[in-house]
Amino acid sequence: MLYGLATSWGSILFFAFIGLVLFGLRDPLTLDPATITGYVMIFLYMIVPVEGVLSSLPTLASARVALQRVQQLREDLPPEQPQRPLPAEPFRSLALEAIRYQYRGEDGESFTLGPLDIRFSPGELVFIVGGNGSGKTTLANLLVGLYPPDSGAIVLNGRALAGDRQEGYRQLFSAVFNDFFLFDDVAFVHERTAEQVNHLLRLLKLQHKVRFAGGRFSTTALSQGQRKRLALLQAWLEERPLYLFDEWAADQDPEFKAVFYLELLPMLKAEGKTIVAITHDDRYFHLADRIIKLESGRIVQGSPL
Template identity: 50%
Template sequence: MSLIASLPRKLRLTIVLAAGASLAAGLCAVSMVALINRVLATQGADAPRLALPFAALAIAVLACRTLASTLFVRVSQSALARIRAQICERFIGAPYPHIEQTGNARVQAALADDSQHVANGLSVIPVVLTNAMVVLGCLGYLAWLSLPTFGIACAILGLGSWVYHLNHRRALVHLKQAGTAQDALHGQFKALVAGARELKLNHDKQRSFLRDSLGTTLEAVRSARTRGLSIFFVALGFGSFLFFAVIGGVLFAPRATPLDPAVMTGFTIMFLYIMSPLESLLNALPALSMGRVAYARIDALGADAEPEAPPRAPAAAPFASVALDGASHRYFHEAENSFFALGPVDLTLHAGEIVFLVGGNGSGKTTLAKLIAGLYPPLSGYLLHNGRPADAAHLADYRALFSAVFSDFHLFDTLLAHDPQDEALANRLIARFQLGHKVSVRDGRFNTQALSQGQRKRLALIVACLERRPVLILDEWAADQDPLFKDIFYREVLPELRAQGKAVLVISHDDRYFDLADRMIKIENGQIVADSAVPAHSQPLPVASAA
């Protein structure tokens, strides 16, 4: 779909109005030059009579150009905001495996660079239209002055246009390569910030990253973009040369039929005047081309991913269980250059049950958690809610049963989609989790996130509790907790969650607390090798800080 067609009707009408103003500005500018030529041709005899029309045309040019530029600024900024919103909606609306495959760098490039190139392309449209009208109007006036000489001029300009078109196609190839390299560059920028500590500790690693990784990518972007834009501007220089060739031909080349001096003056004035609009027109074309390339990249982002249906109203039936029935998943493991297969597995989580999931690194624990949460649709088998299959059309409804704190969690600084009454509960839980002296919720926002990783995990668990979902997944949650709060988590927090009727899946390596689970599940190489009940455990002690 083209960019213009994707815009709302109101913006398309604004573009039509702005385009009309741009064309009117160009037509008035040509008329002004024609008046100037007429005054010169009559040696000022018509000057008094043409002064008022000249002033009116000058005012019209100013008004039309101002109107066109203002409207196109409004259109470009509205389109920029709309495109960025659509990128975000398309990205988060895609299936989760596609989100993982797309990656942060590609989305960042689309939001920061590609969308800005599209806006820049829209903003130069009035320049293109106005100057195109000036060029066409001037050529029309030249034809009125002398058809034979106009024909020669058109032949030379046609040659220039053909050369420009060939170079334009070559330039687009390099600009597309630059866009692809820009995606990788965003990934390098992220690595620079995220890995700053490691780079500061190891100067050799720092130098290698700056030279070999970041430097290579920067050079790829620079080289491709330089080649593309250089081709454009070489073509522009050739076009300027052709203009002077036309003027020289008219003034100095031998002619079978001598031209009237007034016609020669008109030709010279028109060609000298037309050079600036034509150069402005040609200078604006690279921005249009980059905008077109950028929009094609944006349009391709997620184009092959079918958007998922949003969740419906929550089910009225009480929650009893979620399960995997012969479910499997498969993905490419880049580190080992091979595919990792999970399942087929059978697994059920019941309301009011604490299930510990254990296994070695790379055994598939987190993948299994994402599979039962509906983030990964099963390649085979079924997801079950209360014993009923959840098909692809109802996957969002199934996911609405889950809250999760994964090991690589993200903590938003606001309580998204929260009830104002949740603030008081959030602050009580913050105190309950021994963070009251460090952070609080005000106006639906955490007043700070300058906390340790373990403390931020506590906030993430608080947010998950506020969501009031019947199933909670905690992926290595206790790994960053101090010994005191780790003990509180296993002996007090988990039993409280069980008492609330939640099904809690805990991925853990803390074997000293395994006896506190209701069930223990062990996974190896993508297969569940053990699923057994744990003997009854003692009741938890009351929480002193809750008093």
């Protein structure tokens, strides 16, 4: 109520000021009517911006109070002690045993993935296929440890994952999701040589756009397709034992689809990496060691084991 009164009084004072200019300053300043009219028009056009500024003042005041509370809370909390993540253990086998996950959408409808039983072995190329809404990306998030399963277990090297192994488990994966974010630096760069990096830059047609030195890309200001190719290069540089690609080739030109399926995936497979690729490109299905098809959260085709 007070804010409404203040706004009303502000409008009254503004129009009073315009009236003063129109009737009170014409004779003392010896201004002609055209000049006075010009000033009045300018002031009238200023009403909306000024009211916008005034209306934002309560929001800014609330934001200031909220910021002060956050700062006070940070001061009250004990300082965090940095913890070194547990090293990733060697990957020998991975199994999802009776994995089940359920979530509710914004419309209130629920979706259930599973129960699923799937095993992955070193050096294996697995394609996950299915229609939109079949659960492919949900399965990918469960697989890399971003979603905790509601029931069932993730079994790594014959042992079910417990809390103290979760971080090390995530370090086994390098993933490029459909909604990826691209950093200009690479957190973990292993024994990739400059010659190998330059070869892949040429393969992805990025050699004239990007240079890689000191664990950092020279730029990420690229088109969406080029950024996705750079994200693939970043994943390759991390040299993890398991790779996950969530419809990587969906928005790529046919040339780069062929590079992805016919050159990059076989190259990773030859290095002994396990590759899980979500894909709709049926012309390349023959390259996979196994194809797992999902429908409404269940496996309907393919050999999961």
